[in-house]
Amino acid sequence: MFINSREFGAVEIDSKQTLQFPHGIYGFERCSQWALIDTPRKPFYVMQSLTDVHISFILVNPYLVCEDYLLDILESDLAVIENPQAHDLLVFSIVTVRETTGMITSNLAGPILINRRNHLGVQAVQQDTKWDTRFPIMAEKQAAG
């Protein structure tokens, strides 16, 4: 099927790439249908709303951004995506590019969880307050290098 995306215009996706978020995303509660799109820039992905073409997020694997990242979430968040087995659980972090400073951060406090068996998704909330909504991606890599 073809969908309209903010980043890439019309793109063809497989039905396996469609996702359903029963509660939407915080601030975008009405957007329940999404598509996960590969980008030329691995390991980044785009999550495009199928409800509103103007709404899309850039996602990244949080374990690459922060080596000691750990999920610390409520069972009720996992229940939304019907309690996936560990090998069916995909974890992503939403990336923000700040227009004014160009700074690139990722939101480690509100991870996106996807059950790849049933394509259900949820934005979970980390219980430990040490996880930042604006964790710098580049500063971390530069420090490590």
Next chain:
Amino acid sequence: MLILSRKVDQRIRIGDDVVVSVLEIDRDHVKIGIVAPKNIRVYRHEIYEAIQTENRAAVLSDMSAIDTIGDDHLPDAEDADKESDSRG
């Protein structure tokens, strides 16, 4: 807004399944216990607000900014494959 006055060890029941208990009060710090079914998501409000605010900032981001960054400044995609292998 419904306003109720409670002392330590007193509780509030919300519907059939949710009980909120005042466990401890120390000056301006209140420790609250919540018993709720597993399908009810309970969060600290300020974290919820921070995530909502960040989502609204993130939705304006586009890939062109990421495309302009050198590979050496980005997370390593090959590590991503190793990561998914080790978890799979």
